[in-house]
Amino acid sequence: MSAVLDRFLDYIQLDTTSREESETYPSSPNQLEFGRRLVQELQGLGLNQVRQDEHGYVTAIIPATREGGPVLGLLTHMDTSSAVSGEQIQARLVEYMGGSILLNETKQIVMRSEDFPFLADCIGKTLVVTDGTTLLGADDKAGVAEVVTLAERLMAPDAPPHGEVRIAFTPDEEISGGTRYFDIPGFGADFAYTVDGGPIGELEYETFNAATATIEISGRSIHPGAAKGKMVNAAAVACELQSILPPEEQPVFTEGHQGFYHLLSVHGEVEHCTMKIALREHDGEKFQAQKDRLNGIAQTLNGRWGEGTVSMTIRDQYYNMRPVIEKHMEVVDQAVSAFRACGIEPHIQPVRGGTDGARLSLAGLPCPNLSTGGYNFHSRFECIPVESMECMVDVLTKLVCSFGEEGVSHV
Numbered sequence: 174m175s176a177v178l179d180r181f182l183d184y185i186q187l188d189t190t191s192r193e194e195s196e197t198y199p200s201s202p203n204q205l206e207f208g209r210r211l212v213q214e215l216q217g218l219g220l221n222q223v224r225q226d227e228h229g230y231v232t233a234i235i236p237a238t239r240e241g242g243p244v245l246g247l248l249t250h251m252d253t254s255s256a257v258s259g260e261q262i263q264a265r266l267v268e269y270m271g272g273s274i275l276l277n278e279t280k281q282i283v284m285r286s287e288d289f290p291f292l293a294d295c296i297g298k299t300l301v302v303t304d305g306t307t308l309l310g311a312d313d314k315a316g317v318a319e320v321v322t323l324a325e326r327l328m329a330p331d332a333p334p335h336g337e338v339r340i341a342f343t344p345d346e347e348i349s350g351g352t353r354y355f356d357i358p359g360f361g362a363d364f365a366y367t368v369d370g371g372p373i374g375e376l377e378y379e380t381f382n383a384a385t386a387t388i389e390i391s392g393r394s395i396h397p398g399a400a401k402g403k404m405v406n407a408a409a410v411a412c413e414l415q416s417i418l419p420p421e422e423q424p425v426f427t428e429g430h431q432g433f434y435h436l437l438s439v440h441g442e443v444e445h446c447t448m449k450i451a452l453r454e455h456d457g458e459k460f461q462a463q464k465d466r467l468n469g470i471a472q473t474l475n476g477r478w479g480e481g482t483v484s485m486t487i488r489d490q491y492y493n494m495r496p497v498i499e500k501h502m503e504v505v506d507q508a509v510s511a512f513r514a515c516g517i518e519p520h521i522q523p524v525r526g527g528t529d530g531a532r533l534s535l536a537g538l539p540c541p542n543l544s545t546g547g548y549n550f551h552s553r554f555e556c557i558p559v560e561s562m563e564c565m566v567d568v569l570t571k572l573v574c575s576f577g578e579e580g581v582s583h584v
């Protein structure tokens with residue numbers, strides 16, 4: 174078996190599901206255990222300054238074999254999503270020849286080729302699949318396995334010349350905590366990549382700008398028979414507010430670069446009602462326009478129902494990394510070249526969400542996202558071709574070695 178596959182199959186044995194409801198950091202103890210195992214493995218491979226800090230972040234340095242050039246960082250996350258169980262993952266290798274895949278004979282769980290058209294691209298490859306009762310954990314243990322295998326390759330005596338590489342394994346990415354305590358200056362990279370994307374060739378350097386509007390509506394209850402001119406029905410005002418928003422700008426009707434308003438919740442009755450609305454937009458000006466529109470609607474409703482009926486707080490959550498990355502486009506260009514050098518045509522797409530890389534980019538560490546090779550993350554139908562994992566190790570090798578080469582300067 175290949176080194177990257179061996180590692181992957183080993184890493185997914187340990188359940189490192191992160192838990193939103195937990196009050197500890199990391200949110201589950203097995204993430205610390207996984208980190209300890211990684212520390213041992215990386216020390217065994219001879220990396221420098223291998224450590225696990227008090228928050229569970231594991232970092233290590235692959236020393237340069239060529240002077241000059243920038244310090245490149247690679248980040249992957251140790252936790253898996255709680256959307257589907259990550260306990261006792263029973264992975265299996267399938268030499269895929271086309272058609273549907275029977276994942277579980279006893280439970281008759283089938284991965285149907287009609288439901289998952291990408292399977293056509295996997296014909297002739299060896300797929301790692303689940304038994305249909307858990308996720309696979311390729312998100313992001315495939316990334317972890319690829320980066321550790323890269324480290325092994327770069328530490329070998331016959332490794333191609335390369336600059337310094339710093340690697341980090343982060344906890345709690347799936348519950349938006351991946352960068353909470355990450356020490357960016359301490360990490361010491363000039364720029365970095367997360368290896369946390371889907372099908373091979375995916376390359377992402379654009380995320381949403383995101384905010385949440387929390388809306389409180391104060392009503393006035395009066396016997397409905399005597400309510401004329403007196404009642405303010407908070408629940409009805411909530412419906413009115415939602416009805417003023419452009420109906421086509423909802424998640425269900427949008428894709429690509431189209432932003433949306435997403436009604437997250439409504440709770441209430443006549444006297445009082447609360448709403449939460451998520452705002453998402455790639456473009457900074459349109460993002461501001463979304464906020465202005467919501468505030469304008471609140472003013473309109475207050476004009477109609479009385480000052481103080483609607484009060485709104487809009488809190489920013491995260492921002493698009495694109496404006497940061499655009500100042501360092503070499504980082505994207507080098508990734509494109511590395512994919513092409515391995516025979517993969519990269520597929521650049523906007524993320525309709527946020528990434529750890531976006532938070533790092535905004536904090537000063539430009540950090541696009543690269544594919545792992547996996548499909549159907551957070552699903553019982555998650556799978557990954559072995560060939561894609563092996564190819565990603567090649568892509569990462571090309572990428573690392575290209576920085577600091579003649580003609581490729583500091584970013």
Ligand SMILES: [Zn+2]
Nearest residue numbers: 312313346369
């Ligand atoms: Zn992930």
